[in-house]
Amino acid sequence: MTRINLDCTASTPILPQVREAIVAALDEGNPSSIHAAGRQAKQRLERARQQVAALINAAPEELHFTSCGTEANNWALKGLLAGNKRKGNHLILSAIEHPSVSLAARRLGLEGAEVTTLPVDREGFVRPADLKAALTPETVLVSIMLANGEVGTVEPIQELVAVAHEHEALFHTDAIAAAGHVPVDVKALGVDALSLAANQFYGPPGAAALFVREGLRILPLLEGGGQEGGNRSGTEALPAIVAMGVAAEIATRELPERAKRLTAVRDRLRTALTAQLEGIRINGSWASRLPHNLHVCLDGVSSESLVLGLDAEGVAAGLGSACNSKSMRPSHVLKAMGLTDEEAKGALVLTIAEGTTPDDVDRAVEIIERVAKRLRSVTALTSRA
Amino acid sequence: MTRINLDCTASTPILPQVREAIVAALDEGNPSSIHAAGRQAKQRLERARQQVAALINAAPEELHFTSCGTEANNWALKGLLAGNKRKGNHLILSAIEHPSVSLAARRLGLEGAEVTTLPVDREGFVRPADLKAALTPETVLVSIMLANGEVGTVEPIQELVAVAHEHEALFHTDAIAAAGHVPVDVKALGVDALSLAANQFYGPPGAAALFVREGLRILPLLEGGGQEGGNRSGTEALPAIVAMGVAAEIATRELPERAKRLTAVRDRLRTALTAQLEGIRINGSWASRLPHNLHVCLDGVSSESLVLGLDAEGVAAGLGSACNSKSMRPSHVLKAMGLTDEEAKGALVLTIAEGTTPDDVDRAVEIIERVAKRLRSVTALTSRA
Numbered sequence: 001m002t003r004i005n006l007d008c009t010a011s012t013p014i015l016p017q018v019r020e021a022i023v024a025a026l027d028e029g030n031p032s033s034i035h036a037a038g039r040q041a042k043q044r045l046e047r048a049r050q051q052v053a054a055l056i057n058a059a060p061e062e063l064h065f066t067s068c069g070t071e072a073n074n075w076a077l078k079g080l081l082a083g084n085k086r087k088g089n090h091l092i093l094s095a096i097e098h099p100s101v102s103l104a105a106r107r108l109g110l111e112g113a114e115v116t117t118l119p120v121d122r123e124g125f126v127r128p129a130d131l132k133a134a135l136t137p138e139t140v141l142v143s144i145m146l147a148n149g150e151v152g153t154v155e156p157i158q159e160l161v162a163v164a165h166e167h168e169a170l171f172h173t174d175a176i177a178a179a180g181h182v183p184v185d186v187k188a189l190g191v192d193a194l195s196l197a198a199n200q201f202y203g204p205p206g207a208a209a210l211f212v213r214e215g216l217r218i219l220p221l222l223e224g225g226g227q228e229g230g231n232r233s234g235t236e237a238l239p240a241i242v243a244m245g246v247a248a249e250i251a252t253r254e255l256p257e258r259a260k261r262l263t264a265v266r267d268r269l270r271t272a273l274t275a276q277l278e279g280i281r282i283n284g285s286w287a288s289r290l291p292h293n294l295h296v297c298l299d300g301v302s303s304e305s306l307v308l309g310l311d312a313e314g315v316a317a318g319l320g321s322a323c324n325s326k327s328m329r330p331s332h333v334l335k336a337m338g339l340t341d342e343e344a345k346g347a348l349v350l351t352i353a354e355g356t357t358p359d360d361v362d363r364a365v366e367i368i369e370r371v372a373k374r375l376r377s378v379t380a381l382t383s384r385a
Numbered sequence: 386m387t388r389i390n391l392d393c394t395a396s397t398p399i400l401p402q403v404r405e406a407i408v409a410a411l412d413e414g415n416p417s418s419i420h421a422a423g424r425q426a427k428q429r430l431e432r433a434r435q436q437v438a439a440l441i442n443a444a445p446e447e448l449h450f451t452s453c454g455t456e457a458n459n460w461a462l463k464g465l466l467a468g469n470k471r472k473g474n475h476l477i478l479s480a481i482e483h484p485s486v487s488l489a490a491r492r493l494g495l496e497g498a499e500v501t502t503l504p505v506d507r508e509g510f511v512r513p514a515d516l517k518a519a520l521t522p523e524t525v526l527v528s529i530m531l532a533n534g535e536v537g538t539v540e541p542i543q544e545l546v547a548v549a550h551e552h553e554a555l556f557h558t559d560a561i562a563a564a565g566h567v568p569v570d571v572k573a574l575g576v577d578a579l580s581l582a583a584n585q586f587y588g589p590p591g592a593a594a595l596f597v598r599e600g601l602r603i604l605p606l607l608e609g610g611g612q613e614g615g616n617r618s619g620t621e622a623l624p625a626i627v628a629m630g631v632a633a634e635i636a637t638r639e640l641p642e643r644a645k646r647l648t649a650v651r652d653r654l655r656t657a658l659t660a661q662l663e664g665i666r667i668n669g670s671w672a673s674r675l676p677h678n679l680h681v682c683l684d685g686v687s688s689e690s691l692v693l694g695l696d697a698e699g700v701a702a703g704l705g706s707a708c709n710s711k712s713m714r715p716s717h718v719l720k721a722m723g724l725t726d727e728e729a730k731g732a733l734v735l736t737i738a739e740g741t742t743p744d745d746v747d748r749a750v751e752i753i754e755r756v757a758k759r760l761r762s763v764t765a766l767t768s769r770a
Contacts, residue, residue: 003421010620011415019411022624026404026589030396034689034704035696036388067452067591070609070619100609100618107608199620204411206452206591206622221606223492224455224485233485234455235395235584237591237625239407304419311420319419 004360004367006269007316008292008353009149009177014243015202015354021246022204025239032227032235045236048245055248056175056194057185058211064228065209065241069176069197070100072210073143075221075232076172076193077104080141081113083217084170088138090114092169094126094155095336096148101174102332105143114138120336123285124153128163135167142171146184149177149200150318150333150349151284152293161190170216176200176208180251181259181290186211193218198240202354203247206240258354263291265352265361270294272365277372283334283347292353297339298346301375306348309371315364318349389745389752391654392701393677393738394534394562399628400587400739406631407589410624417612417620430621433630440633441560441579442570443596449613450594450626454561454582455485457595458528460606460617461557461578462489465526466498468602469555473523475499477554479511479540480721481533486559487717490528499523505721508670509538513548520552527556531569531579534562535703535718535734536669537678546575555601561585561593565636566644566675571596578603583625587739588632591625643739648676650737650746655679657750662757668719668732677738682724683731686760691733694756700749703734 005013029037031045046060053060066072081091093105095117102117109115116134118126126144135142142164147154157173164171172193175184180201186194193216197208212218212231224233251258274280279299298306307319330344348368352361390398414422416430434445451457466476478490480502487502494500501519503511511529520527527549532539542558549556557578560569565586571579578601582593597603597616609618636643659665664684683691692704715729733753737746 005422007415007418007420010417014411019408022411023404023408026399026407029701032395033392033701034692035392035701037390037701067456067622068607068619070607071452074607074609098609099611100607103608103618197620204622204624205620206625222453222455222459222485223488224459224483226484233488234453235582235590237452237589237622239589240591240622240625307419316414316418316420316422 003314003316004364005316005356006350006352006364007318008351009318009349011199011205012202012353013355014204015247015250017250018203018243018247021243022239025242028238030235031238032225041238044242045238048241051245052196052209052248055179055184055252056196056211057187059214062211062214063209064212064231065207065236066232067206067208067237069195069200069208071221072195072197072208073098073100073174074104075210076195077101077108077141077143079218079221080170080172080193081108082219084140087140087168088136090116090136090138090140092116092118092131092134092139092142094118094120094144096120096124096333097143097145098174098176101143101145122338124148124151124333124337125285126155126160128156128159131160131163135164135169137167139167139169142169144173145177146173146175147178147182147290148284148333149290149293150331151295151337152289153285154178154182154288154290157189157191165190177290180247180255181292183255186213192216198244198247201247201251203244204240206237207244209244259291262352262354265356265358266292266294268358269350269352269361269365272361273368276365276369283337283339292351294350296348296350297343298348298372300379301346301372303345303347305375306346306371309375310367313367313371315367318351388699388701389749390701390741391735391737391749392703393736394703394734396584396590397587397738398740399589400632400635402635403588403628403632406628407624410627413623415620416623417610426623429627430623433626436630437581437594437633440564440569440637441581441596442572444599447596447599448594449597449616450592450621451617452591452593452622454580454585454593456606457580457582457593458483458485458559459489460595460603461580462486462493462526462528464603464606465555465557465578465601466493467604469525472525472553473521475501475521475523475525477501477503477516477519477524477527479503479505479529481505481509481718482528482530483559483561486528486530507723509533509536509718509722510670511540511545513541513544516545516548520549520554522552524552524554527554529558530562531558531560532563532567532675533669533718534675534678535716536680536722537674538670539563539567539673539675542574542576550575562675565632565640566677568640571598577601583629583632586632586636588629589625591622592629594629644676647737647739650741650743651677651679653743654735654737654746654750657746658753661750661754668722668724677736679735681733681735682728683733683757685764686731686757688730688732690760691731691756694760695752698752698756700752703736
């Protein structure tokens, strides 16, 4: 029996065309050399930049490649704050940001920045009124994610940007969970900076990017040979970057159909799970949601035993926020949404991808039902003893 | 006629076994997931860590993967200075460091650190007496490269480390140009931190590492999901990292033979060039030198016209420091070694790799001779006019 992968939160599978692009790029030269092989490599690099820029409606010059989404997020916060000190030293973020945003903010706080963390409502939405109340003349930057990869909620970024810009604060959005899954248009959103990562839209790990609106001042995090216009030095990971370009081009072309396909499969998963399991709750907004994400809490079981039990039966599922998977504390996202520790205990992140079939979903639901039933009976026995 | 690549300074070609490892790793899971695919990916990651650690005689726990050598160098300087502020805020480096060290140091200087740059002698050596004189009780860190990839000189690191440690300063060495080419043993050298990059020893771009001696305090540069023991967050670029492991294992096994092979080919290049060309000077130490490097200056021609002329005839050669290849100023390394602008003008970095044959060398020498002769006659005509 082939395994069923419902854990595409941290990384999506690599598409065949993307894989071919990596292999083809392995023999390219160094884009910083001036001779023939170097010039060809440079062309490949710039082609990828155009492809990724097109996915988010940016100008290629506004796009800087990084090694991963974490680097893009760290750079956005640290680089924009350091580059715009004249305005002040105040940073605002939301309580459900990825650790690559919240821990970068914590570091900035330790170094003297004032950091304000905005709450979210029960569905995971940041309220524009809360942002408005938090803004001060010293606010340099607001960083609120476009979509939360764990609970699936897509934030009202356009509205939040308008509020930030009224107070002349810059706006960065972590679009790592969103790009390639929902339309992302930097011009329509109005954002000043935006992070995205290839391994979240069927590209490889090792390539990501930070969009920085033209004319904006950002200090580099990595200094050296002057690659990426001096904004991000380091030999370019050309195979991964070229593959990110291909993945972006496919995403740009297929996004509407992809979203429709995945939504249908995801909705089937939801319907079957809620019909067949008792004590199940859906988390996150349903009206404004990533098409490939389902987040549930199962009463009377723990996330960890669920994920391990499902794994033993051939189903990969996600445990809270993927990057914190080793830590058994309830997810900070669920806590911020007001779930109690008890409510958050049986949280399961189920993310599907291109290739997940209705049959996969039906088999997975059966297995989830069986595993949950077994775990619940064990829990019942233990608590009786 | 196949092209001859004598520009392996910034990147070496990828070995067939390394390429296979990348392709095989493309379908691995996320090493941070706790289910089966994640655990297998984690094993692959840890195997690569052992392989790279073995190349430099470090413990696997002391090795942290980064995305590129530039990141490793930036992290070493910024992270060690920030992590050891109690001792002071003084940093010492040499005048011939790669920009990823010297520009990171400049940034630290702008942020309040005291930075001392040590001179080098005519062969590119840092003198231990100069280091001794520069050390103060506030010196936190000394960063001197193990070998200079441009002029080939291998520095007396062991001696320099002893001097630094007498003054209780930490010692970082940029071994990016050296690892895989000359023996690198962190215990024998005594260094506290060391950078190396896969794409300099027949691995791919996108994977590098920083060795940090156990027990040392270093602040992370990238904060987030807690990968690499919390020292370097970000989804691991597993295909590139696994490939770096394979390249390291091959380097560990083949280093003595590889060095012998490359030295023979490089020496043939030197002998033929000096025999057949007039007005040629060899730069860098000959006694303590990278086996695959030759650095020459040709009188009466410019580096750029040489590199472009050779490129047109099918020979890729390096122009000053590879990462600064767009800039036409004489290399900072040659300036530090005391060469005048006029002497440095016709500088050519010739680096060979596994696969460069004696026949390649003979053909290249013929072409270099022809191109140099043509350029010199043009220069003579122009200056007469």
